Amino acid sequence: MLTVVRRLALAGLAVLVVATLPSRAQTPGRTVILSTTTSTQDAGLLDVLVPIFERRSGYTVKTISVGTGQALALAARGEADVTLAHAPALERKHVEDGKTRNRRLVMCNDFVIVGPEADPAGLKGEKSAVAALKRIAEKGARFVSRGDKSGTHTLELALWKQAGLTPAAPWYIESGQGMGATLGIADDRGAYTITDRATALAFARRVKLRAMVEGDKPLLNIYSVMEVNPANGPRVNAAGGKAFADFMLAPETQAVIRTFGVDKYGQALFVPIGGKTDEDVK
């Protein structure tokens, strides 16, 4: 009988543990859900910025790191309060559709076309990203695409479109994974791919890929913050969303962004562009 009592006590204890869990969740109006891209998370920038915001504002932030496509989709459903994304064309469409509002530029860096040392498509010295993709397609050199509707994937598709090409297997490989995993696959297959600068730096030690094309205008990688329209769904924390967006644009935050990554990579990963417009940075 003793074992029965003990087991019941154990079960009761477990139930108690569970019962206490939800109460630890923050009170609704004080929680901000931020839907964002994986690159800001993988680079570690949000791990630095979010605690500062939480301390100053008293809000608790739930950072949901997904691809830009999904980040915007969550915002459109009212499942997030604020979005930090990097697909300007897609973002402007969301703003026009009334799903998000007050889109403001936060920071930028650039994308790089990387490839194997052997450089089968002969991209070294090429300045134009579009011309580089044309050359890859002509030679049928392997290219790994994210294929996940992320900001990087969106940019890549736009470049193919500009090149007037529809990439296809067998040389075109869709990884369906994050940037890090995609770099690993490209490295393994001796393929080209497009990556954001931050992830390229983070993986410089792991993969042998070299930068092939960089500095071209279309390779600019712009991050913007958008507030979610409260009409998208019930329980959108509009005030909290706005507070976070304002925080990203604040001078002190922009100063943190300016130096972020210098200690680890010897160079800053992002350039703050708060207050500028799409036209300014073009």
Place this chain on the structure above:
Amino acid sequence: MDVLVGGVVEALRLLVTGDAEVWAILRLSLLVSASGTAIALLLAIPAGAALALTRFRGRQLLVSLVNTGMGLPPVVVGLFVTILLWRSGPFGAWEILYTPAAIVIAQAVIAAPIVTGITLAAVQSVPSAFRLQLLGLGASRLQMTWMVLREARLPMLAAVMAGFGGVISEIGASMMVGGNIKGSTRTLTTAMVLETGKGNFDIAIALSILLLTLVFLVNWALTAVQQRG
């Protein structure tokens, strides 16, 4: 190869130095998965016993469903639990998506069929003569069920191990309903995916060693209970 060695060294370093963040992740994983398994046990043991000891129309179908559920992909559970817990979903008012409670719910759903299925098999493996004898000696149905469960306790503990092992190592549901939020819903497995994504393979390997150690220790304790009697 040096990555593997680096991972083992990193694991030892994290354990020895008592890295606060790693300990918090370990504690959360253990707490969440233990709670999820506990809820599953409360629901699944009666369900498994009832399915084993009764005969009704459609029972075969139900048993097949439970057996299918034992292989329920966590990512499927994650998707449906997420949709149900969305602000716009039926349980949106609870506001528990992206909290540990949401992971507990998802993991309970994943573990329940596993525990039900093994309980069912365990109870059915008790000879029916034993049940008849108990009833013949004047036991009530409830007392009989209790005695049968006691008789089947060895395989039942296997059910606990399988349920717990299944949920603490799953990633799909934890990632979707928890959101891998630092200091709140980051579990061992979601942290592993994140660190791999960051290119920190040594930390990822360290975390997997911690996960395996944790699962081993829990199973060791349960096995000790099981083999003792």
